[in-house]
Amino acid sequence: MKRNIIIIAFIASLTGCMATQQATKSARTPTNSVSSQSTTACVYENMPGSEFSYTGESKYFSLYFEDDQGYLGRSNVGETLKGRKFKFSGNLKPDHKTFNKYPKVLNIQGKDYSFDSNVSTAVMFEGCTAALWFKGHVNYNALIEKKGFEKTNASPFNANDLAYAYGTENVKEASYEPIVTTDEFADSSTIKTEYQDRILLRTWSNGKLTRKPKVFQVYADLLFLNDWGHIRTARTKDGKVHELTKIDTDVDCNGSFGCSLTETVGVTLPLSMLEKNPNGFEIKFYGTREQVIFISSYHVKTLLVGISQIK
DSSP states (O other): OGGGHHHHHHHHHOSSOOOOHHHHHHHHSTTTOOOSOOOTTOGGGGOOSOOEEEOOOSSOGGGTEEOTTSSOSOTTHHHHHTTOEEEEEEEEOTTGGGSOOOEEEEEETTEEEEEEOSOEEEEEEGGGOOEEEEEOTTTHHHHHTOSSEEETTOOOOOHHHHHHHHOTTTOEEOOOOOEEEEETTTTEEEEEOOOBTTEEEEEEEETTSOSOOSEEEEEEEEEEESSOOOOOEEEETTSOEEOEEEEEEEEEOOSTTSOEEEEEEEEEEETHHHHHOTTEEEEEEESSSEEEEEEEHHHHHHHHHHHHTOO
C-alpha cells in the first residue's frame, strides 16, 4: 500500500490524462525497475512542466532522491540514472505536513517567492523507468545554480519550475510583512523582519512610530566548522567598515561533521543602504576566518515596508 503513494502523486499531476496499467506498473517499483525500455503510453509524456537531467556533479545521489521507504535500496541507482531526463510532478508527499517547516524565500527572475522547502515532491524519470521523491530541504541550490540538475532545453530556471519542484500549492509570491512591536513603558518600537537564512534586519523608532531611524542593524548567525571565526570587523562593497557588535556564541558538537560554532553578531548600517540596494547586498566579515553573507531583497523590502509605517 505504501508503494502506491508516488503513483497517486503522478496521476494527480496530469491534466485530463490517465496513466495506463503499464506505466503504473513501472512506477510501482521505482528503485528496482530501472531500465532503458521506453513505454509509449507513459505517464511521463503527459506530465506538464520542464524536463531536467541529473548532472552527476554530486556523487551522493541519495542527497536528492529517495523511495517510498525513505532510502534508495540500490547503491548504483545514481550511476544508472545519471544524465537521465526527468520531470517534477508538483505534488507533495502526503505526509509532508508532519515535517519540521523550513520556510524559504527565493528571488527568481526579479520576483520573490516563498515556500516550505522541507518537503518531498514526486519525480518521474523518462520512459517511466524510475519514480522517486525529490528531497527538497536545501536542495534548491542544486536547481537554481545547476549544481545537481539542469533543464534539458538550457532555458533559465523560472517560477514555474520552482512550483513543480516544491509543490504547486506550496510556492507563492512572497508578501513583505514586517514585525512591529511597541513597548509603551519605554516609548520605543522595534521593526524587524522574519529570521531567515540565519539573518534578520531590525531598526527602532519611538512608541508612536513618529521618529524615522537613521540606521538599522543586520543580525546574523555566522556558522563555522571546528574553528572559531573570531569576527572583528565588517565591510560592505563600498569599502566602508561598519560598527560590529558581538551578541552571542554557541557550540554544537552533535553533528557528524565535527563541531558547529556559531558567532552571533550585529552590524549597524545607514538606512540609505536599504534604499540604494532594493535587490539585496553583501557584507564581508573579517577575523581569524572570513565569511560573506547576502542580505536578500526579501529582507530589504520587508524592513522598508515597516519603516514606511512611520508617520
